[in-house]
């Protein structure tokens with residue numbers, strides 16, 4: 001029992017998080033920046049922060065993550081990091097030749113009070129940013145928000161590129177939120193099937209799930225290009241997937257270039273995917289393609305065929321707000337009961353949304369934003385569940401409480417496949433359901449007595 005000290009009794013606890021269900025802002029900013037083609041993320045802080053953020057992403061995506069750092073030492077910590085950053089910008093453009101440097105701050109540079117826009121202006125004045133190259137920046141202090149906030153802040157910084165001309169480009173911007181590269185590919189595939197011409201930003205497909213070619217490329221072929229980012233200001237609309245990850249950028253673009261936006265849930269599960277497809281159909285003024293209707297039918301068929309295994313099963317779930325909201329809705333579609341729901345990211349809207357989704361159900365739901373895995377574990381001790389859905393850190397609870405674990409979200413450190421196989425859309429819904437059923441039926445096989453052990457369940 002690795003977590004044997006977790007007590008069943010829940011006491012009042014305000015000042016401390018135990019086993020947080022989140023990580024720090026720059027991790028999200030770094031992931032978002034990798035979704036721009038030819039971009040080098042830059043961490044304005046100490047080397048230790050940058051190493052941690054890179055390794056967190058490397059361990060999840062199983063790819064080398066390139067990023068540079070302002071390498072603060074004692075001097076920069078006292079006098080500010082401007083000199084380091086100016087030197088850094090000069091070195092990075094000379095040595096690595098990226099198209100863009102995407103700078104995010106850290107706790108240290110934020111506490112000192114370094115002013116990124118002012119340093120960027122100085123770099124321009126001193127000719128440190130070559131013609132045709134760009135620097136963008138996002139403020140990402142880790143004592144606020146979470147990795148989700150950092151992701152959102154960097155996506156919002158990408159709106160700096162947008163330009164509005166007199167001619168619309170006929171495209172729809174899709175801001176996919178923090179999803180896997182495989183999910184971004186799947187969202188683009190669904191848009192293509194619907195006949196919608198899109199600009200996705202950020203887009204890590206082809207960056208963090210590319211093939212092994214035998215040749216190292218510091219800047220892989222994928223990612224949103226600068227031309228595409230500029231063109232977002234001429235698009236006919238923006239679909240922002242996820243209130244926490246994507247809405248800020250979409251609203252900023254609307255304000256800057258008058259590109260109307262719609263904020264939707266990330267299309268995990270049947271209903272959220274229906275809303276996404278329906279919105280795309282409306283925006284493009286087309287009918288839903290036969291292929292998508294077929295795929296939807298397959299998902300409906302599979303969830304109907306297997307309802308007896310999922311019905312009334314209790315689930316505990318922890319993850320990022322945009323993910324968890326859509327997943328809770330999918331679990332309800334399956335007849336399951338998400339009784340314990342936690343996100344580490346702050347935001348009371350999260351609790352409200354989960355309560356709205358579960359309000360007519362005949363079970364009580366425990367829900368907490370800015371919660372942690374310690375609390376989730378305590379809830380499970382008080383009301384056991386049939387399934388836990390969490391990132392890799394959930395494995396300790398799953399082992400102690402002997403509950404099947406569906407690894408889903410960020411980070412997944414000890415399993416493979418998330419970069420290659422989507423969980424968004426109808427196809428992704430099939431995969432999620434297959435995984436859930438596999439876990440529940442394996443458990444049934446394991447626990448059945450010899451007289452009840454069936455060849456065919």
Ligand code: SF4
Nearest residue numbers: 024049052106107142
């Ligand atoms: S010091 Fe702040 S930015 Fe750096 S790793 Fe820690 S929480 Fe993240």
